[in-house]
Structures are given as C-alpha cells and as structure tokens.
Amino acid sequence: MTEHAIVADGLLKRYGRVTALRDTSFAVTKGTITGFIGRNGAGKTTTLKIVSTLLDADDGSCRVLGFDVHKEPYAIRSRIGFLPDAFELPVTLTLREYLGIFTELYGIPRGDRARRVETSLQLTRTEELAERRLHALSRGEEQRVGLARALIHNPEILILDEPAAGLDPHARVELKELLRLLRERGKTVFLSSHVLADLEEICDELVVIKNGSVIFSGDIAGFRKQMHSTTRWRLSAVTRPIPLPSNFRGEVIGSGPTSIEFEGELSPRERARWIAELVAKGVDVCELAPLRSTLEQEFAKAVEEEEEQEVAAS
Amino acid sequence: MIAVLHYALLKSLRDRSLAIFVLGPALVIAASLFGATIAEGGLRYPFHVSRQMSAAQNAEIIALILMFFVMMFGTVAAFWTFRPEVVTKTIGSFLMARRPLTVALAQVTFAAAVTFSAWIAGILTIAALTSALPRALGWFALAAVVAALAAASIGALVLTISPQPAMVLWAFLGCTALLPLLVNRAVGPKLLYIVPVMAILFTAVSAFLLERRWAS
Numbered sequence: 001m002t003e004h005a006i007v008a009d010g011l012l013k014r015y016g017r018v019t020a021l022r023d024t025s026f027a028v029t030k031g032t033i034t035g036f037i038g039r040n041g042a043g044k045t046t047t048l049k050i051v052s053t054l055l056d057a058d059d060g061s062c063r064v065l066g067f068d069v070h071k072e073p074y075a076i077r078s079r080i081g082f083l084p085d086a087f088e089l090p091v092t093l094t095l096r097e098y099l100g101i102f103t104e105l106y107g108i109p110r111g112d113r114a115r116r117v118e119t120s121l122q123l124t125r126t127e128e129l130a131e132r133r134l135h136a137l138s139r140g141e142e143q144r145v146g147l148a149r150a151l152i153h154n155p156e157i158l159i160l161d162e163p164a165a166g167l168d169p170h171a172r173v174e175l176k177e178l179l180r181l182l183r184e185r186g187k188t189v190f191l192s193s194h195v196l197a198d199l200e201e202i203c204d205e206l207v208v209i210k211n212g213s214v215i216f217s218g219d220i221a222g223f224r225k226q227m228h229s230t231t232r233w234r235l236s237a238v239t240r241p242i243p244l245p246s247n248f249r250g251e252v253i254g255s256g257p258t259s260i261e262f263e264g265e266l267s268p269r270e271r272a273r274w275i276a277e278l279v280a281k282g283v284d285v286c287e288l289a290p291l292r293s294t295l296e297q298e299f300a301k302a303v304e305e306e307e308e309q310e311v312a313a314s
Numbered sequence: 315m316i317a318v319l320h321y322a323l324l325k326s327l328r329d330r331s332l333a334i335f336v337l338g339p340a341l342v343i344a345a346s347l348f349g350a351t352i353a354e355g356g357l358r359y360p361f362h363v364s365r366q367m368s369a370a371q372n373a374e375i376i377a378l379i380l381m382f383f384v385m386m387f388g389t390v391a392a393f394w395t396f397r398p399e400v401v402t403k404t405i406g407s408f409l410m411a412r413r414p415l416t417v418a419l420a421q422v423t424f425a426a427a428v429t430f431s432a433w434i435a436g437i438l439t440i441a442a443l444t445s446a447l448p449r450a451l452g453w454f455a456l457a458a459v460v461a462a463l464a465a466a467s468i469g470a471l472v473l474t475i476s477p478q479p480a481m482v483l484w485a486f487l488g489c490t491a492l493l494p495l496l497v498n499r500a501v502g503p504k505l506l507y508i509v510p511v512m513a514i515l516f517t518a519v520s521a522f523l524l525e526r527r528w529a530s
Contacts, residue, residue, distance in 0.1 A: 054406070054529040077410045088402035090321075092328030101324075104317030105411035149407060 003030040005157050005188040006051055010060035013046050019212055020046045024060070026207045026217035028190050033183050035199035036192040037299055038209035044192040045085065047209065048161050051190070052082045065156060078106070081150030083143075085161040091135035095126060095145055098134060099152055106153040116152060124148040124178060140171030147178065158182060160191035164198055176202050196299055208299065224298060232291040234261050238284040245274050261291070318408060318420030322395050332428065335391040339383035339432045340439040343376055347443050360445035369446035377448040378497055380436040381458065385465040385489040388429030392469025393482045396421050400477045406528040418470060418521035422513065425466035433458040457496050460509045464496070465489055467513035467520075474523035 006028040013021040021043045028034045038044045049055035050062055053073035062069045064076045090098060099120055103113040121127045124144045129137070134145065143163060150158060164172050179189050179202055193199050199206070206223050208216040216223050233250075235242055236259040244252070250264020266274075271288055278285050326332035347361040354365050362372040399405040408417050437454075441447050448454055465485075472485040495501045496509075 049529060052410075074413065080410075082406075082410055084403070084406065086402075087407070088398065088404045090325055090398075090404075092325055097324060101317055101321045102407070102411065104320060105408060153411070 004028060005030040006062070006064050006190060008047070008051065008060070008062045011047070011050060011057045011062060012059035013043075013050065013055070013057050013212075021050075021057070021212045024209070024212065024214050026214045028188060028207070029205060030188050031183065031186050032204040033179055033189040033191070033202050034205040034207060035196075035203035036190065036207045036209065037196060037199065038192075042209045043212040044209060045161055046212075048082075048159055048190075048192060052080060052159050053077055054082075078153070079155055080157045080159055081147075081153070081155035083146045083150045083158070083160045083163060085165065087146055089134040089137070089142065089145060092133060094131050094133055095121070095148070096130045098145075099148060102149055102152045108153065116154070119154075120148045120152050123151060123181070125174065138171075139166045140168060140174070143167060143171065143175065144178075151182075155187070157188045157190065160189065162192055162194065164193050172198055232261060232263050233266065234259060234287065234289050234291055235285070236287040237278075238286050240283045242278065242283060242285075243281065245277055315412075315416050315420045315423070318412070318417055319424055321408075322420070322424040326395055326428075331391075331394060335387050335428045336431045336435055338387045339380055340435040342383050343380050343436050344439050344443060346379065347376060347440075359443075361443040369444050370449055373440050373444045373446040374448035376440050376444065377437065377454055380433065380440065381454075381461055381497060382490075382493055384429055384433045384436060384458065385461050385493055386486060387432055388425055388462055388465030389469040389472075389485040389489055390482060391428045392421065392425030392466045393473045393485060395424060396470075397473060397477050400473055400524070400527060403528050405524060409525060409528055414521040414525045415518065418474075418517050418524055421470045421520070422463075422466045422517050425469055426462040429462035429465050430458060433462065453499065456506065460506055461489075461493070461496055463513045464492055464509045467516035470520045471516040471523075474520045474527060 004027045006026075008027070009025050011021045011024040012019070024043065024047060036044055036047070046055065050057050050069060051064060053064075053069045053076050056070060065079055067075045067079075069076060093101075096117060099117045100113060103116050108116055121130055124147045126141070126144050126148050129141060129145065137145065147158075147160075147163075150160075164175060167175060176198060179191070182189055183204075191199075200220065203220060205219050206216060207214055208223065216226055218226075232253065239258060241258060242255075242260050244260075250262045250266070252260055252262045254261045275285055275288060323332070326335070347363070348357075350363045351357055351361040354362065360369055360372075362369070363375050364372065367375070396405065399408070405417065433455075437447070437451075468485045468488045469482070472481050472488075475481065492505075492509075496505055
C-alpha cells in the first residue's frame with residue numbers, strides 16, 4: 001500500500017476577498033520527489049506554508065507524516081526541513097558556526113553535533129564554505145547553505161519553495177543531484193519550481209495547481225495520460241521528399257523538403273511496415289524518431305484546457 | 315533558549331554592536347561628566363556635575379542620568395539584535411526548531427542581560443570618575459534590573475509590531491515615561507512587581523506576533 005507523507009484534503013484559504021486556495025486536495029507519496037507546478041499566484045507558496053504549519057487554512061485538513069498541521073504543528077516542524085523562496089544568512093557568522101547553532105536549536109545531543117554538521121556539509125557539498133563567513137556568496141552557494149541548514153536535523157521531509165530560482169545551469173545540475181541523493185536515502189522531497197524541465201528530470205510525482213485548485217495529482221505518466229498526450233514523431237530522409245502512406249493515422253504538424261513531423265500513435269509493426277514501404281519506393285529514409293512533448297508544453301496545455309472549460313461553462 | 319542566546323552573542327560580538335550597547339551608556343556618562351567638570355571651572359579630578367555637592371551626591375545625580383541612557387541603549391539592543399532576522403523573516407528558521415515563546419524569551423533575556431551589563435559598566439565609570447558611588451546602590455541595582463527587563467521587553471515588542479527603524483521611538487517614549495516612576499522611591503517598589511508581569515505579557519505578545527509575522 002502506498003504510504004503518504006503529505007495528505008491535503010479540501011484546503012481553503014482566503015486573504016480578505018481573495019481566495020488563494022479552494023478545495024485543494026493532493027497527496028505526496030513517501031520517499032518520492034514531488035514537483036508542485038503552477039503559475040505565479042496560483043497558490044503554491046500558500047499551500048507550502050500550510051503544509052509547513054506556518055499558515056492555518058480556513059477550511060479543510062492537512063496531515064504531514066500523520067500529524068495534523070493545525071493540531072500538532074510542533075511535531076511536524078521537527079520532522080520537516082523547510083527552505084523558503086527567499087531567505088537571508090547572518091553575514092558575520094561562518095557556515096560551521098551557523099550550522100552549529102542549529103544543531104543546538106534542534107536539541108541534537110552535544111556529542112553528535114559536529115558529526116551532524118559534517119554530514120550536512122558533505123551532503124550539500126559546502127565543505128569548502130565551512131570556515132567562510134556567510135557574505136558575498138553566489139546564489140547557488142546560498143541555496144546550498146540553506147539546504148545544509150534545512151537538513152541539519154535529518155528531517156524526513158524536505159519542503160522547498162522555488163529552490164532552482166536564480167540558479168545557473170551548473171548549480172541546477174548540482175541541486176538535482178542532491179535531491180536524487182536525498183530520495184535514495186529515503187527522504188521525501190516536495191518542491192515548487194518554475195523550471196519545469198528540471199522537475200521532469202527528477203520528479204516521480206506532480207501536483208499541478210491553477211487558480212488555487214489542484215487540477216492534477218499523481219505520477220508524470222498519469223499527467224501525460226490525463227492530457228491525452230500523443231507522441232510527436234519526426235521522419236527524415238536524406239535527399240527525397242516523403243510521401244504519406246495510404247492508411248496514415250495521425251496529424252501532420254509540419255513538413256520540410258525531406259522531413260515531416262506528425263502526431264499519432266504508431267506501433268513498432270506499423271513503423272517497420274511504413275519504413276519498408278518508403279524504402280521500396282526509393283526514399284532514402286534515415287530517421288524515424290519520437291519527440292516527446294515537454295512537461296512545459298503539457299502544463300501549458302493543461303492550463304489552456306482548464307481555461308477553455310471555464311469559458312464554456314460561463 | 316541557550317542556542318538563541320549563543321546566536322545573539324556571536325552575532326553581536328562580530329558586528330561589534332555588543333560593545334556599543336554595553337559601553338555606550340558609560341561613554342555618554344563619561345563625556346557628560348567631562349564636559350560638566352570643565353564648565354565648572356577646569357578639568358580637575360574627581361569629576362563632578364556641581365562643586366557645591368559632595369562626591370556621593372554627584373555620583374547619585376549621574377547614576378540617575380545613567381539609568382535613562384541604559385534604558386535607551388537596552389531598548390535599541392532588544393530592537394536591533396534580531397531586527398534583520400525579523401525583517402527578512404529568517405527568524406522563521408528558528409521557529410521551525412523552537413517554539414515562538416522560547417525565541418521571544420531568549421530575545422528579551424539577551425537584551426536585559428546586555429542592559430544590566432551596561433548599567434554595571436556605567437556605575438564603574440561613575441565610581442572611577444567621581445571617586446564615589448551613589449548612596450543606596452542596592453536600590454539603584456534593583457531598579458536597574460527592573461529597567462533592563464522593561465527596556466528589553468518593550469524593545470522586543472515594538473520590533474515584532476513593526477521592524478521599521480522609526481518604531482524604536484515608541485519604545486523610547488515608553489521607557490521615558492516609565493523611568494521617573496522607576497527611580498521614585500515611593501512608586502518604584504510597586505513597579506518591582508508590575509514590570510516583571512508586564513515583561514512576561516509583552517514577551518508572550520511578541521511570541522504571538524513573531525509567528526504571525528513569519529507566516530504573513
């Protein structure tokens with residue numbers, strides 16, 4: 001049976017007249033990396049704050065590791081590591097001192113503190129920053145320091161709000177590696193991000209939110225299925241134009257002098273038959289390759305479909 | 315609470331604010347005694363405010379002025395030390411690890427300890443420059459403990475209401491209103507009971523506001 005680290009059910013949150021969340025329900029499976037996608041103002045940060053016990057929902061319930069966020073916030077706080085989208089570091093302290101303070105704050109026994117600091121430094125590859133004061137750090141270094149702090153008490157769940165924002169490609173690769181490593185160690189990671197390509201690479205599950213409502217919660221394959229994604233294909237020849245077969249089932253998206261792109265489901269047998277047919281006609285076929293749509297395209301499509309449904313309903 | 319105190323101590327040592335909060339009132343007192351002595355007819359030891367008064371009387375008047383500055387600096391210490399953490403909501407990382415009341419209590423304890431240390435430094439300066447201690451030093455010390463508690467809790471409360479620098483003015487006004495009552499030996503003893511209760515109340519409100527401010 002699937003064990004859930006986070007279960008939100010029917011969350012409602014209003015800020016005055018603005019409804020930030022309405023009937024928001026989703027679940028995050030233990031030991032997975034779950035991405036939280038939505039446009040700006042969709043309700044991602046509000047949801048993360050509710051899950052992290054910083055904010056009370058007006059209605060609905062949310063349980064983290066079986067604890068109710070409203071009734072048992074302190075039991076949850078000690079078991080999660082939360083990294084907000086923006087944070088500051090004390091510029092006069094060294095990283096080792098900073099992490100040392102947090103080992104004290106979390107009540108880690110005196111004998112274990114140094115080891116815990118070392119583990120956190122190694123995990124986040126911040127050993128070289130350990131004796132440096134926390135000023136003039138790059139965005140990537142700041143983010144790694146923030147993660148080192150969030151991991152210091154060995155939390156079961158890591159909640160990250162836009163951790164990839166402002167990171168250069170190298171730092172993003174490092175972040176992804178770290179998150180994969182944490183998953184291998186059995187941690188649950190719940191992160192929001194605008195960099196959907198990164199989420200696609202590392203996430204096992206997705207929660208998609210739009211205007212305060214969750215429109216999808218599940219694995220990425222399920223999301224593609226819900227979006228009725230069809231695979232896009234590219235067929236290329238070296239010199240000759242490509243004629244369509246008589247029984248072609250699909251939609252041509254674009255074509256060039258010696259290539260076509262189309263959407264449709266082609267079985268391996270159909271592909272083999274088509275290539276043989278083209279070769280028999282003297283077409284010098286060199287490639288028939290699937291072009292999967294990106295998560296970004298799927299997300300845009302999901303949002304568009306929702307908007308169309310809303311327009312139709314009104 | 316020790317961890318938050320450790321953090322505050324380390325941070326204020328590094329940015330040198332601790333030295334200013336602890337030694338500031340003593341320096342102000344030394345400067346004013348220096349000026350008053352010159353104005354009274356030349357720089358002559360022991361320093362004094364008025365030549366017509368005894369050394370002990372001079373020390374007593376200066377000790378009253380010291381109390382005012384100690385409260386002002388104490389308020390600023392409570393307001394300033396955790397101000398960056400409140401402004402940037404970094405205080406949230408403390409609240410993930412410890413309950414808000416613990417954090418607020420540490421904030422007030424740190425500022426109160428700094429304020430009382432400033433009073434000790436000030437009294438030592440007075441003793442050195444006037445060659446006398448104020449009479450009823452015990453009463454002054456007790457009043458200083460209560461003043462430190464009041465200044466720290468008012469500063470902490472004002473910070474959690476709003477970390478805007480201008481807000482510290484309200485804390486100054488609160489301390490200025492409290493000070494004459496505190497050093498008045500007829501009213502002061504009653505305040506020995508009232509101020510700690512007020513400090514506990516202010517600390518509890520600060521804790522509540524800290525959590526709210528972080529979540530907003």
